Amino acid sequence: MLNRLNQTWFDTVALLGQQMSLTKEQRADGWPDAFKPEQIAVLQRPYKWWPLKDREHEKGRLCAAYRDGLNAALASGKLPSIIKTERVVAHYEERFQGFKGNQFTGALQEVFANEAVYGDKDFHYITAPVFAAWLAAKGEEPSPHVQAWFTSVGVAGAGGHDATTETIEQRNSRWLARLEAAKKGSNRPSDAAVYRQIEAADGVKQDTIKAAVRKAKKDRLAKYREGNVEPLARGKKAVPDLSNVWPNRKVK
Secondary structure, rough: OOOOOHHHHHHHHHHHOOOOOHHHHHHOOOOOOOHHHHHHHHHHHOOOOOOOHHHHHHHHHHHHHHHHHHHHHHOOOOOOOOEEEEEEEEEEEEEEEEEEEEEOOOEEEEEEEEEEEEEEEEEEEHHHHHHHHHHHOOOOOOHHHHHHHHHHHHOOOOOOOOOOOOOOOHHHHOOOHHHHHHOOOOOOOOHHHHHHHHHHHHHHHHHHHHHHHHHHHHHHHHHHHOOOOOOOOOOOOOOOOOOOOOOOOOOO
């Protein structure tokens, strides 16, 4: 049975609830089947609400750009959605409330106040399976928040894996990659927060996850020392071979 009101949801609400404009009822319900495009944009490209430093302003603009892309795809019909009709404030009207005596003269004065006028409005909602297929078609990896959503509602997602064929080494490497990817995001959660997300997604205790991540780091270092690694990243200089530069001198 799926647990939608889990720790990954509480973490997401704590970090992104304000940016996603979640209501009190939505916060209490846990992971839903579908989100509005602007909410998905925040999950996929998160940014801090406060303080807004220069980098966070940039993150916020990129989030808005992602939202605009989703809305464009919805408008063109390339991205399927479901329509939900919601009761919202359409506008405000000044309405007569009665009379009130003037505190100095006692003369009666008319009292007016702005009252909300409600109306129905249709909103696009994107379900988890549809967004997972959308990401897969674009070759885009889900963010940790989006992957937590997929897992909590029972969708494999673009970042899903086949546990039946995955080796222990592959599993360890996947967990390490997820930890390092989370550290590159704007919010940079603690290791413990990422371990909780993995625990909720894979059903494995955090002690096992920690040990597996340490093992993955150790194995990666061993492969590096053996030379069985990718070429050095751009910007890093390899150690030059000086053995033939000064034949009569020993290179330390």
